[in-house]
Structures are given as C-alpha cells and as structure tokens.
Amino acid sequence: MGFPLAPPALLGFIGIGVMSSEPTASSIFPRTDWAELGPTAEADAVRLDRLIRLYWTPLRIFLVASFPSLKDQADVLLQEFAEDKILKTGWLQRADRERGKFRDFLKISLRNFVLDRLSRAEVKRAPLSLDELEVDLPAAEETAEAFDLTWVRTVLAETLRRMEADCKDPAEEQPRRSQIWEMFRIRLLEPFFNDAPQVPYDQLIESFGLKSPTDASNMLLSAKRIFKAHLTRVIKEYAEHDAATAEEIRALEEFVAGLARKMP
Amino acid sequence: MSEFDSAGALLKSAPKSLAAFLAAGEERARLWRPEELGAIYRHQMSAPILMDLGGFDPATATRLRTLSAAQSLLLTSFLDLFLHPVPPIELLNLTKDFAKGNMEHPDSSLPHEITAVLYYVSIAAAYVRLDRKISQLGDAEFKRGLLWAKGQPWVEKPIQDLLDEALQKLAAGGPKA
Numbered sequence: 001m002g003f004p005l006a007p008p009a010l011l012g013f014i015g016i017g018v019m020s021s022e023p024t025a026s027s028i029f030p031r032t033d034w035a036e037l038g039p040t041a042e043a044d045a046v047r048l049d050r051l052i053r054l055y056w057t058p059l060r061i062f063l064v065a066s067f068p069s070l071k072d073q074a075d076v077l078l079q080e081f082a083e084d085k086i087l088k089t090g091w092l093q094r095a096d097r098e099r100g101k102f103r104d105f106l107k108i109s110l111r112n113f114v115l116d117r118l119s120r121a122e123v124k125r126a127p128l129s130l131d132e133l134e135v136d137l138p139a140a141e142e143t144a145e146a147f148d149l150t151w152v153r154t155v156l157a158e159t160l161r162r163m164e165a166d167c168k169d170p171a172e173e174q175p176r177r178s179q180i181w182e183m184f185r186i187r188l189l190e191p192f193f194n195d196a197p198q199v200p201y202d203q204l205i206e207s208f209g210l211k212s213p214t215d216a217s218n219m220l221l222s223a224k225r226i227f228k229a230h231l232t233r234v235i236k237e238y239a240e241h242d243a244a245t246a247e248e249i250r251a252l253e254e255f256v257a258g259l260a261r262k263m264p
Numbered sequence: 265m266s267e268f269d270s271a272g273a274l275l276k277s278a279p280k281s282l283a284a285f286l287a288a289g290e291e292r293a294r295l296w297r298p299e300e301l302g303a304i305y306r307h308q309m310s311a312p313i314l315m316d317l318g319g320f321d322p323a324t325a326t327r328l329r330t331l332s333a334a335q336s337l338l339l340t341s342f343l344d345l346f347l348h349p350v351p352p353i354e355l356l357n358l359t360k361d362f363a364k365g366n367m368e369h370p371d372s373s374l375p376h377e378i379t380a381v382l383y384y385v386s387i388a389a390a391y392v393r394l395d396r397k398i399s400q401l402g403d404a405e406f407k408r409g410l411l412w413a414k415g416q417p418w419v420e421k422p423i424q425d426l427l428d429e430a431l432q433k434l435a436a437g438g439p440k441a
Contacts, residue, residue: 152282153274160270185268192285193273201296201303212311213304217373220295227289253286260283 045087051238052082055106058154062107062147067114081113101248102238107147149259152252159231160189167226176219179208184223294375301377302418308378309343309423316342317358324358331355342382346389347422357398359386377416384413385423388430407434 052059059078064071086109167181183204190196199207201216210216232245235252239245277285287293296304317328331352332340342359345351363383366372372379388410390398401409413419414427 149279153277156282156285157271157274160268160274164268164270188285188288189268189270189273192281192288193277198297201300201307205303205307210307211315213308213374213378214311214316216304216307217295217375221291221373224289224291228291253283256279256283256286259279263279 047237048082048086052086054158055151055154055238058147058150059106059110061150062143063110063114065143065146066111067118070114077114077117078110080117081110085109085113101251102240102244103148103151103248107144145259148252148255152256155231155234155252159227159234162234163227163230166230176208180219180223180226183208183219184227187220187223291371295373296375301375301416304375304378305381305416305418306420308382309346310341313340313342313345313355313359317355317362327354328358343422346385346426349393351389351393353390353394353396353398356386356390356394360398380409381413381416381419381423384409385426388413388426392426392429392433403434407431410434 056078059081060074063074063078070077163184164181167177167184169177186196186199186204186207191198204210204216208216208219210219231249235248236242236245239248274282313332314328317325331354334352345355345359360383363379363386366374366379367376367383384406387397387399387401387406390396397406399406410427410431414424414431419427
C-alpha cells in the first residue's frame with residue numbers, strides 16, 4: 001500500500017499556534033510561536049514538546065507496527081500528528097484521566113489520526129480497498145505491547161539519565177552522592193542489564209569505604225529512593241496527578257511482569 | 265568510575281530484565297542476597313560500636329562515648345563488646361535496643377537475620393558475662409532465639425560459644441540473681 005507523502009502545507013496543519021517562519025533549534029515544532037499565545041499556552045507547549053521528544057521512539061514503533069507500509073513516512077506522520085493533534089488546544093485536556101491512561105489515549109489518538117489520513121487519501125485517490133487497509137493492520141495487542149514495552153524502556157532510560165546527572169551534580173549537598181549512583185550501577189544496573197556478575201559484599205566494603213552494614217544498607221536504600229523519586233517525576237510529567245502517577249507506575253510494573261511471564 | 269549507557273542498555277533489555285530490575289528496585293525488596301549474610305554478619309561484628317549506636321539521642325550518644333572510653337572500647341567493635349569479660353550493661357542494652365528497633369521497623373535497611381542475631385547475642389552476653397537478663401523474654405522464647413541464632417551457618421565460633429554458654433546456663437536454671 002502506498003500512502004502519499006504529502007507536503008506539510010497540504011496536510012492541513014490546523015494547530016492553534018501563530019506561525020513563525022523561524023524554526024527554533026530547541027523545538028521540534030518550529031512553526032509555532034507559542035510565546036504569542038500567552039504564558040499558559042507556552043508552558044503547555046514546552047511541556048508537550050518535551051514529552052513528544054521523549055516518547056518519539058515508542059510512538060514511532062507503534063505507528064510502524066500498526067501500519068508497516070508507512071515505515072518510510074513515520075517521522076513525517078508523527079510530526080504532523082504532534083502538530084495537528086497533540087498541540088491543538090484542548091487535546092491534553094481531552095486526555096482525561098477518568099477516560100484511561102495517557103499512554104492509551106496517545107495510542108488511540110495516533111491510530112485514529114493515521115486511519116483518518118489514510119481514509120482521506122483514499123477518498124482523493126481511491127487506490128485502496130478497505131480490505132487492503134485491514135491487511136496492513138497487525139494484531140492490536142501485539143502493537144500495543146510493542147508500544148508499551150518501548151514506553152517502559154524510554155521511561156526507565158530517562159529516569160536513569162536524570163538520576164545519574166543528579167547524583168553526579170557537584171552542587172548537590174548529599175554526601176557521597178556519586179557513590180550512591182555507583183552503588184546503584186554496580187548493584188542493580190550492571191547485573192540486570194549487562195549480565196555483569198554481582199560484586200561480592202566484601203568488595204563493596206572496600207570500594208566504598210563502608211563502615212558497617214547500616215552504612216552499606218543506607219547507601220543502597222538511598223539509591224533506590226533517588227531512583228524512585230526520579231521515576232515518579234518522569235511519569236508525573238505526563239500522568240500529572242499523584243494518584244495517576246502511582247497508578248501508572250503500578251501499571252508499568254504489572255505490564256513488564258506480565259510480559260516477562262509470557263516470554264520463555 | 266565507569267559509565268553506564270542507560271539508553272543503550274535499556275533499549276535492548278528483555279522484559280524479564282526490566283521486570284527483575286523494577287522488582288529489585290522496590291524499597292521493600294531485599295537489599296542483600298541470602299548468600300551475602302555471612303559477609304554482612306562479619307562486617308557487623310567488626311563495625312565500630314559508635315558507628316551504629318551513635319545514632320541515638322545526643323545525651324545517649326555522649327553517655328555511650330564515655331562508657332566506651334572508660335572501658336577502653338572506644339572505636340572498637342561489637343565483637344569486642346560481646347567477648348569482653350565484663351561488658352558495660354548499658355552498651356549491651358543499647359545494642360539490644362538498636363537491634364530490636366531495626367527488627368521491628370518495617371523500613372529498616374538492615375537484614376532481619378543480622379539484627380535478630382545482634383539482639384539475641386547482646387542478651388546472651390549480659391546473661392553469661394554479667395549474670396543479668398536484659399530482656400522481657402520468657403525462658404522458652406529466649407531459648408528458641410538462642411537456638412535460632414546458633415543455627416545460622418554464618419555465626420562464627422566465638423559467638424557460637426557464647427550462645428552455647430547461654431543455653432547451658434539457661435538449662436541450669438538461669439542467673440543467680
């Protein structure tokens with residue numbers, strides 16, 4: 001199936017933004033001058049811009065998994081989706097927490113957006129039958145899983161990136177903060193993600209100058225708490241409320257646990 | 265310090281690794297593996313008393329320092345305290361309270377096995393060396409605790425002997441006074 005790659009001008013960009021001809025280096029939405037829309041809109045735009053940048057990969061994976069023939073146009077479509085849907089006034093408000101998770105809302109929105117584009121293209125060119133369109137859609141569960149798995153990976157990678165930067169920040173007052181990151185890396189990250197052997201406890205005492213098991217345990221516990229604080233912050237940026245954030249953390253944990261059980 | 269490529273490592277991570285990492289990252293998940301208890305126990309026994317007990321209130325901490333200094337125990341270890349021929353009762357009490365506080369606290373970071381051994385050994389030391397019972401435990405419960413501590417494979421000889429002595433003394437009818 002061939003989806004016509006239309007030039008942006010013909011793709012019906014109808015965002016609320018005031019267009020600016022000057023692209024900004026820091027934004028993936030160079031055509032919108034959010035400053036002219038007032039501080040609230042600007043703050044929302046900055047936040048959304050960051051979210052879209054961060055979750056571009058899971059969105060792209062979901063799009064390609066749902067519509068394999070659109071692989072080559074995925075980035076353009078995502079850009080249009082972001083401009084046309086996400087950055088439209090009220091879109092974020094429609095991601096009502098009572099109506100489901102932000103992640104699910106994003107998936108449904110993207111899927112509907114692409115289907116809409118496909119049907120519009122079909123009306124214009126009439127090259128496809130609905131049967132052909134169906135063939136292009138793999139099992140919804142698989143694509144949703146691929147999206148959610150990449151989402152979890154993205155959330156965790158971002159959490160770890162921030163945790164590391166935080167722990168290595170010399171301005172931070174907590175003593176031994178860089179050691180806390182190192183302990184977390186040696187103790188959890190390397191064994192789980194790089195198949196590294198566990199460093200024996202005796203070696204930890206020597207490496208970190210640990211004075212007692214309380215000292216050692218407090219260091220490891222601090223690391224876990226810093227990780228959790230960053231994880232919560234990363235998720236709260238899209239889940240917004242504390243309850244929704246806690247629920248999302250639980251949902252992500254349950255999702256990967258369920259996926260792990262299914263896999264050999 | 266080595267670098268960890270978070271994005272790279274996470275990108276290729278299997279769901280099993282992610283699930284195990286998230287479970288282990290939970291605050292309430294065990295911090296240490298069971299096979300590490302021996303090393304942790306040895307570390308605890310060799311740890312400076314003031315390091316762990318120094319966390320009490322300022323008045324107690326000052327008293328602790330005075331006691332330790334008076335008994336030539338300053339900056340010496342829990343093992344030294346337990347093997348001292350006449351250990352200061354206050355230090356044994358503080359050790360017992362420190363251990364009990366950790367045993368009962370749901371957020372304690374110390375392994376329960378380590379704090380439980382510390383608890384029973386501090387009571388045993390007072391019982392054997394000072395002929396004093398510093399806990400409200402009944403004889404049967406005390407005996408169960410001593411036997412449990414003695415049964416831990418990582419509890420080494422000098423402390424095993426102390427626990428044996430406490431058990432023998434308990435069987436013989438307990439403290440004279």
